[in-house]
Amino acid sequence: MSMRFAWTALILLSVGLSARAAEPPSLAKVGVPFVQKYCVSCHGEKKPKADISLHPLTGDLKKPKELQVWQAVLAQIDSRDMPPKDSKQPTDTERTQMLESLAAAMKASGVMLDDNKWLSPVKGNYVDHQLLFSGKPAKAITGTKARLWRITGPAYEDYIDKLINRFILNLRNYGEFRLTAPWNFTPQKDFPDYASAHRVGEAEIEYLLRNATIVSQAMIKRHSGNVPSYGGYIKELATLIKAGKNATPAQADAVLAPTFRELFGREPSDREKERYGTFLRTTTASLGGAEAAEQLLIALLCQTEMIYRIEVPNQAGTPQKLDSRSLSRSVAFALTDQVPDQPLQEAATMGKLSTREEVAAQVRRLLDDAKVEKPRVLRFFREYFGYDSAPSVFKDEVTLQKIGVRGARGWNADFYVSDADQLVLSLLAQDRDVLRELLTTTKTFAMTIPPQDRRGTYSDEYRLKKPTFEQDEQTLIKIYGVAIKARADWDPKKTYDFPEGHRLGLLTHPAWLVAQSGNFDNHAIHRGRWIRERLLGGRIPELPITVNAMLPDEPHHTLRDRMKVTRVEYCWNCHKQMDPLGLPFEQYDHFGRFRKEEMVLDREATNDKKNLNMKGEPRQIKFKLLALDTTGDISGSIDPKLDGSVKDPFELIRRLAQSEHVEQVFVRHAFRYFLGRNETLTDGPTLIAAHQAYRKSGGSMNALITALLTSDAFLFRSTQ
Ligand code: HEC
Ligand code: HEC
Incomplete structure (x- = not known):
């Protein structure tokens, strides 16, 4: 039995539990009819598929045989493998209710659902998007568990x-x-x-x-x-x-x-x-x-x-507002890496954190005060985009020399991260259309001087030291392509325009591109997965351990060609959701350089007799240039308006950046980060309110954060 089922069951269970008033739907009333409707046509009495008969199920888990069968059913419905794609599909609501009834029945009969995996952020998207944003008003206060x-x-x-x-x-x-x-x-x-x-x-x-x-x-x-x-x-x-x-x-x-x-x-x-x-x-x-x-x-x-942070209500039972002191700490730690500052502490002691408006006032004060460092806000963007891991992607000397970068300091991906940080911070300071700007800006900082903390040291997040123009300029000129010819042109506090038509937003910034690359090549699968999950709100099952996930070692072929192995039907079921979203970024090489052609090994020239030495080894590795293919495709999105082919990363990004659905997915991620947990169906109203706050304010991150930090989910805790 796979472990996959357990966390879905638990998500649903926790949803069922927080909607306290509702009786969990009984398996006999919900689960059995579901199976009758969608499964027994193939898993009935006569010649059942896979030798599994589902027609005798009654919903009584005390029968040992039934439990086993239901577990198999759960796994199939959870993974959406059954019913098969070409037969009639249940609606998401039906699926959810079915799983809910099953999870409740399992819990009631003492089946252990002990897998904690469902709590992790990667599982957040598994809560149905349409249901979350369906606009049903909250029935009661929906807090967070103690x-x-x-x-x-x-x-x-x-x-x-x-x-x-x-x-x-x-x-x-x-x-x-x-x-x-x-x-x-x-x-x-x-x-x-x-x-x-x-x-x-x-x-x-x-x-x-x-x-x-x-x-x-x-x-x-x-x-x-x-x-x-x-x-x-x-x-x-x-x-x-x-x-x-x-x-x-x-x-x-x-x-x-x-x-x-x-x-x-x-x-x-x-x-x-x-x-x-x-x-x-x-x-x-x-x-x-x-x-x-x-x-x-x-x-x-x-x-x-x-x-x-101690977030426990004073009394057991129904959701209660956190006491002022705990709340003041939660607000402080949500935005900063410091205990509450003086005004926040005072507000807590004077009883001025009792209403939503009072909390909002404190949150706004902290957000608006440029002197208050808010590292947790920047960290959200680092972790959401994942660009901060660029320095950990190792690039070897030989490959670096191929692009003309020499010397130990020639390649310093720390600057990409620092430059991307500054870009995020400058867009946060403007606080308008933050997500769209991040996705479509054509500007970058160049070799920024990383901020020092109060103690005058670089925080651990930066390993780099002050940039020196002579040592670091090659990174700039070669990778960014910005117009800095001499030291006098360089100002680390300024933004520069990328060359016309080269880049559009963070997903084309070398920080992101390098973070989403391998040691020797782009990682189109990874990039595609990022877009599928973080912008489209999709969910991709984990790579099965039985798959040997290796692309053929064929340096004479383009990455796109080598990825053809994932076109086999079994692989493509998953990979069609990732590969076509990542391949437009072939516009860049794995150092993040804009390119017009793709360089691959020229086998013929390398193995040509004239190029071989006495031992029959090539004297020189020869390369050739191939035409670049940057086409891709959006498919299977929750918002079908997004679907369709794209000719390059710019078309892809523009379409995504215009989408309200993408905005909602972004809001879901912000919820996860600032609430420190995955959303459940009962958080729907909070998410809608947060998204509205973002929209109505013209894309203000501060408005979004304020909405989240003044939501029931943030203010209330329950022990149930
Ligand atoms: C159109 C026919 C069809 C329908 C409808 C159908 N199945 Fe299947 N099912 C199959 C076939 C064919 C197999 C075996 C091949 C496979 O695994 O794809 C199978 C296999 C299974 C298996 C065994 C999988 C394994 O791990 O080997 C389970 C469990 C299952 N189905 C459950 C369900 C459930 C639950 C439903 C209803 C939600 C359902 N099926 C609806 C055709 C169907
Ligand atoms: C159930 C879904 C699923 C199936 C089926 C699947 N994959 Fe994948 N594959 C993934 C996921 C998820 C990743 C990881 C993407 C990431 O985050 O980098 C992945 C990654 C890969 C990678 C990149 C590994 C790396 O890190 O360099 C290759 C290559 C690959 N898959 C090939 C295949 C092939 C070939 C098949 C079919 C034999 C296949 N996959 C079937 C989900 C799947």
């Missing part, structure tokens, strides 16, 4: 950094030897920062404990001896430390509240008072004041809120 969402590594480091600065601790907070976060996100092809994606493991706890110990010891040192003349200082802590073995319970008690205020900007809760109070008094009695103070600080610096 959860802990691990804060980002940079957010943890920022917290430690601020502590070091406030208390002037003698610890490194910059460069390679600073205290680093115990965790970080491993790059992957989709959003890695998902609430479900990470639980802190044992190794990370140990690391956290080590950091906490280092910081605590520095804090103890700071609070021993003379009172410092400037910087943060907790007087009660100093008193306890000084009292040493003679410390009294009263001195221990006095420490808790001011320490909480300094570390977390809040009072300890009753439970915390009880727990840490007892702990402090006992350790003070047995080990003395200094030791007790150190242990307390270590414990606090390993608290849950050091690691997670």
Whole structure:
């Protein structure tokens, strides 16, 4: 039995559960008639296809035979393999209801559906697009399930950094030897920062404990001896430390509240008072004041809120608004890598985060204030487009020399990423038609100087150093083709026009092209998949492990020719959804250079007698130029207006950029990123509202983000 079925079942199950009022449809009433209608004509009593008879099914999973058959049915309906394409097809609603009834029946009979795969962002598109945007109003508040969402590594480091600065601790907070976060996100092809994606493991706890110990010891040192003349200082802590073995319970008690205020900007809760109070008094009695103070600080610096956004309602049951403090953290961590700033903290304490409008005001303030860094917004675009992985695609010296790039620094794909970042940021600053502009701009930055953080170091996201014109210009002139002839023409703060007719938007920017390439060639399949999933909202089943996914090693043929192996019917079922969308980008070579012809190995010339040495080996590898074919095709889209052939990447991109459907798919991805989870059918109204906000504002990303961060899904949590 394949594992594929489990997550669909679970998606549907979670949908069924959050629509609390509705009884799950019974399998006998929904599933059985479905099978009668669409399956028994071939899987009936007489000569059943594949020897599978479905007519005796009753919907009672307690019968052991039935369970097995239903599982097979589930797999087929989920993968959309059955009914076969040429027979009558159920509607999406029928399919969904069928799966829902089946999932509910399985859960009721205790079948384990333990696969977590459905939670991952790649599965987001499996929730039916038309149903999501069908415009049915929300029946009730549709919150998000209670959860802990691990804060980002940079957010943890920022917290430690601020502590070091406030208390002037003698610890490194910059460069390679600073205290680093115990965790970080491993790059992957989709959003890695998902609430479900990470639980802190044992190794990370140990690391956290080590950091906490280092910081605590520095804090103890700071609070021993003379009172410092400037910087943060907790007087009660100093008193306890000084009292040493003679410390009294009263001195221990006095420490808790001011320490909480300094570390977390809040009072300890009753439970915390009880727990840490007892702990402090006992350790003070047995080990003395200094030791007790150190242990307390270590414990606090390993608290849950050091690691997670805590998004849990105060009471179990129906959806409730997050309390102000949790909400203020969720807002801050949604946009920045920092704990709430002063105004946000104040709003939370003054009860000014109670209404949607009040939350919106804070979100807008953060978005509009250019001085507030919003790395999480930029990160969304990096991860959505996936251009930031360009530097990890290795290009070897020999291939580089072929295009005339020499020397270790000649190829520096970091600049592409940095330039694309600046492009995104500049379009975000204009905040008009953001997606369309990103898809169709004809401008680029060139060798931008990457932003430094407050500490004056380059963030880990950039490995590059300041560009130098002499060393890096070849990348520019050869790949971008922009008109920079001499150093005097170059201004890293300016945008340049790509040559007329060469490029259109991020998908033709070398950053994206290189990220979506292999070491030696373009990766048309990958590019096509990206468009299918991220712009068209399609879903492509994973590559079956039984397929040897290799193109023939035929350097004398074009990539398009070599991809003919995927035209076999079995392969084409999947590949027709990817290949024709990726092939128009053959307009560029795998370094992202615009080209007019394609260069392939000239076998004849290479093996020509005149070119062979005494050993019969070619003296020189010869190449020839072939006419370029950039045609492609959009097919099978949810919006049929999009379908049809295209002659080049520009026609493809223009059509996509005009589409409202594409815009909706983009909004779905933004939802996933900012909510940290996949959408379910009950999120339909939130998605529609977010899309409307984007449209009505003329394509403002700020409006879209504000809509998402003030939606029920963001504000409400339930324990069910
Ligand atoms: C037009 C005839 C037809 C209809 C209608 C049809 N099937 Fe099939 N089914 C087949 C054929 C032919 C095979 C065997 C070849 C194959 O796998 O494509 C098959 C195979 C299967 C298998 C076995 C697949 C495997 O893993 O080997 C299952 C399970 C199945 N069908 C379920 C269904 C369900 C559920 C429906 C209704 C939603 C359905 N079929 C509708 C023709 C049909
Ligand atoms: C069930 C769907 C499916 C089927 C069937 C399928 N593929 Fe694929 N194939 C994929 C997916 C998904 C990818 C990965 C695309 C990506 O993200 O790069 C892929 C990638 C590939 C790649 C590129 C591998 C690489 O990373 O360089 C080749 C080559 C390939 N498939 C060939 C084939 C051939 C040949 C067949 C038929 C024998 C086939 N595939 C059948 C889904 C499928």
